[in-house]
Amino acid sequence: MAVKPKRDLKKLLKIAEKRTIPKLNSDQKFSLCMIVKNESKNIARCLESVEGVVDEIIVVDTGSTDDTVEIAKKYGAKVFFYEWSNDFAVARNEAIKNATGDWILILDADEELSPESREIIRAFLVKMDGDATYQIRIKNMNTYGNVMYQNYMTRMFKNTNTTMFVGRIHETLISRSQAINISGEDVFIIHHGYKDHEKSAEKITTRNIPLLEEILKKDDINNSYKSFVNFYIGASQLEIGNLEDSLKSLRLAIDQSKEVGNANLNFIAFSYIRLMSIYISLKKLEELEDIVKEAEKECPRLLSHYEFWYYKASIGLMKGDNVDALKNLKKCVDSYNDKSNYDFNDLSNDAIYYFALLSICNTYMRMSDKENTLKWLDRLRKEVIGNFDYPSYKQSIYTLYAQLGEIETAIGIAEDLIDLIDNEAKNNLFTDLTNMYMLNNQFAKAVNLQAKFHDPEKVKESWYIVAANLEDGKLFPTAEEVYSEIIKVLPDESRAYVGRSVARLVQNKANDAINDLVLAKSNAKDQEQKQTVGKLYIKIGRLVEARQCFEDILIDSPENYQANLYIASIDQSEGKISDAQSVLERLIDLFPNNIDAYIQLGNILLSNKNADKSIEVFEKAKNIQPDNAYLLYALALAHLEKNNKEDALSYLEKAIKIEPDNEGLLNLYDVICKNSIE
Template sequence: MFDNTLSVCMIVKNEEKNINRCLQSIKHIADEVIIVDTGSTDETVSIAKKFGAKVIDVEWTNDFSQARNISLENATKNWILVLDADEEISFEEGAKLKNILKLNSKLEAFHLRLVNMVSNVDIGDSIVLRLFKNNVKYRFEGKMHEQIVHSIERNSNGSLIGSTDIKIKHYGYDPNLADLEKKQQRNMDLLNSYPLEKRDGYFYYSLGNEYARVNDIDKALECYYKALELTNNLNVTPVYLAYLCLHIVKVLSSSKRYSEEFNMLSKFKKRFVNFKDLYFMECLAYIECGRYSKAKESLIHYVACPKGNYEYPCSKFENYYNIQQLLDDLNKSSINHKENILNVLIMAYENHPKLLDTIKNVSEIADNIIVVTKNDSNLDKQHLKNIGIHLVEVNGNNNGKHFLKGFAQCSGDFTLLMKPGELITLDAQDDLIELVSNTSENYFNISVLDTQLNRQSSEFRLFKNLKELKKYKTFKEFADYIYSNEILNVFISIYK
């Protein structure tokens, strides 16, 4: 029979609010409990001793690995489970853990899943290596966000690390139970104390997380990209890489840098083919940009990813979104069309309160949206670039020249002219795509309805991007050529 005895090892300080829950949860699986206390002044130690734990008092040296390793040195059982006081493992999960130890004599360690709880709601989980054989060569490394996986990989075959679906509940991010501000400051102090030669990819990933928690987006991204650069130079794929990729995507999304987010998602999806969270984040970004067909494709990929894939973190989007309802809504908003069939050209010299409404309204049918504006305009140009708008900046007051400069960037089969504040209904968009997909005509007048003045007019707004139109140097030449041809009236309406 295999020796499946278990030591539970912890380091604690002033955890009287949490430690009782933690120790109560593991009393049926722990053959011994080793607790390293780093200076508690509350009832933590007395509570631990009531559960029969072996308590070791040590001086705190701002080094989590050192404290962790003291707990490991005092463990006497064959297997070690590492927990924190703000964690617990249910009776059912504990039984699964003990059963796994009975059945696996050849494996050296296991990844478990850490489920983050806020107000008793699961907000997503992550992979953690917390269960391993008691081996003097297996020790934690790093002053903060300490890891043991590296020493296990170095001193055993990496294939001897298994994955499980055993869940540990973690309450450390719940503001009702933890002093998050104090924790963040402690973490920053520890990270800033790292010598330069110790600042590897994991260091910058951890530092980026701390900046992200205080919403310092630029600093967070700077650290994350540095971590990505250092990680890409490694010959192995570290466990934290999937988390790094997801954190980059989430920070870009929260700061509405969608073009950059799409670029990074394209790279990350190639590396992590079945990473569900990436597809859902892509879906949300496409929705924000009004690109519903693309969002639907991403959501379908998300649903199709294998369930129970324990290689990647999971944000549990199903807890916040009705996936089927979202898919139904995207189906209703999607308009199928071939790529690059329509460009939209908008002249916007100054900011307009409904410019973004117009852009989002036509993003589903336009593969390219060109906005012509002046260099000194008050448009939020960075935001327009962030959502994928092709911005053409001009000087002076020659509107015709400005139009031609914008039109020069139109590469699709047709160009639709829009003004800030104008909208096209979903049915009209469907009709418009049907028209440009099948017509042999080149020039079209579209009905423009002014809802405030209750006035309707027919205006030249749609034309094929013919080569001969690109050769004109003045707007007069362009307009003369257009009006020398037949312009077809169509029953498609723009509202303003």
């Protein structure tokens, strides 16, 4: 048993509210007529869009095997069944036959009445005698939810016994009245059918084209109708990418129309337009030039249509004639924006308008005219972004701004774009955007971006390099931002807290810096990180906290050499000389070949006027590293303490041989020599 679709309370209340709003022209009964088959994914959206607008819903089902019928009934539809006979007009007329309204609205299941339309569409239901028909704008949506193109179709008409559909496919309404276009942006139908490209292509291949070809086999159709059918075959072939087949059918449509002396029709105009697009795709310049010349002569209505000027401009672009191309591209732009220039029911392909603007930008770019490139690019960005949100469109606009050096604008577009694309294009844009952040000194944003698309643990070293370079350049506020961004991404990174603490100390943000050190200590995961925190505490004179860091290390590793050295240093600073000496003597016993403890112990002894003992310690260290210039310097100082200038000079001479450019050694040597002479 099929599961019945549930409708929640909020939705039911919303419907009830709609039904209580007084309807315009309430004396005119309004019927929705539909033909459907297996539309369970779409029909609820369609029917919800007319709740509170129409008074009657007529659904003719042509063989559904899913829940389409049950869903339709939930919305109060009167459902009739009709065995499909490969004739759309007959099915449409079956729906009309069962409608009792004064006016009829036609919708397909993959369409919906726009929210804007619901408030005012009934304003057109005027009480009158005779026939009346309205053409309504159809906005065809792409997979990104943007308008792919627009066209006008007769979808609303007076329900009279003389109004009916004809045509097995691409059915046409026959009426005694001239169709009236409902202009403006407030009334339109949204068509979602092109979002599923595979399903759309399958319908064209298995249903539409065979039905059209079947019509051509009849003996009783004239050239005018053959021309019309061939146009639709050609358009269908083009939609599924069969360029050569499309070219043949469109050419036949034009020739058949010319035979009856009427090539200045809408569908012939679009036959020419489609032929031009095919010749461009096939890179056939000569054929493109010929068809443009023919169209100008045979179908003058095209001269007021923007697509014609775009394709004519393409000739100049293909020939490298920038001036001619720009002239025609600007005519395209002007024609697009002057809707009075062409018939209202002409199909509107907004992509062509975008390409015209983009081509103007690229042409000025080739001419090295930055001022005009930027002028038209700004216009392109304002008109395209938000209206035609194709990722490829945004990417082209971003690329141009980047090439012009307009980095801030390029960054803004790239930030919106990067989540919309994938694969190699995303990787390239990621690299570009990261580099632009770096060039624009937006290093924190670069970190954040990398963290979105890479494992932070794998790329964090590059972030620390950036921060270190900023510190080297004295750019401490920016370095602080980078460390803050690292902390956002990796909140347990002790190293980042240490880095930010240093950057804040330089900026005299002492309290914030100390708070960072507390966090650095609590997040320190190993002895090296604890030691780094302890060293920084020593530098800022926080000896108690520093001692805690090193004692934490000694709990797990009591013989840790560096930690003991720092404990001894802290003892010395706190005046605990005997404690410091004990620690250092123990280290010398444990690590007799490491001279750091010798040096530190010798310095303590020397600073406490114990020159003989310090000389003894320094000599032991010198035996381990005889070419250590610092040990020789320390021995010189110890002998000076004993007023033994000759030995001091001897040690200094040895040290200078090792480090001949050491100014400290040279200056001390000169001072001793001068004092000796005096």
